[in-house]
Amino acid sequence: MKESGRKQGAASPCAACKLLRRRCAQDCVFAPYFPADEPQKFANVHKVFGASNVNKMLQELPVHQRGDAVSSMVYEANARVRDPVYGCVGAISSLQQQIDALQTQLALAQAEVVHLRQFG
């Protein structure tokens, strides 16, 4: 998990504060996860979840879980921007179809193994 954010003492705001046009405080909740050089990462999360919801969700989590929460929100937000109707639920449906297909293939192969062992 990348948690670089702002360099200590650097004056440039994080990508979130830059987009929201606010001062990036030393203890900014966004800065560790939304570095200035990845503006699109925050833009999509902001568009889909809203900055105040993301802020609230991060504040409700212990610091050691925030990086993973940001990663999953970024993933969901990017999926929703790519596919405004299904978002990452489209990926879930497609993975479930793959599982169904693999289970069918596996059952056939296992049945053939049983048959070959009995009747060679």
Added chain:
Amino acid sequence: MKESGRKQGAASPCAACKLLRRRCAQDCVFAPYFPADEPQKFANVHKVFGASNVNKMLQELPVHQRGDAVSSMVYEANARVRDPVYGCVGAISSLQQQIDALQTQLALAQAEVVHLRQFG
């Protein structure tokens, strides 16, 4: 896709307008998808995406795609409320692990079929 919403002429607001404490207009964008008798459905979507983002996302879609968009947003929101760190990305990771496991099992079974055919 359930699109019952408000009964024509009924005075009660949809679940969204009720939570947002606003008048539920005849052409309310939420009403067809958030009926008054399912308040939790909107509550989670509101908590995770924010009412104004949901409104915007629905407005940007043709009417015939809005039901599916609401279903996928409700699914994502419920997953995020249950698991604030991974949301439905947790489901995606778990499905991908299942696929990996099935592919390994399938490769083994297929190798055994080839072996049994050659050497009985």
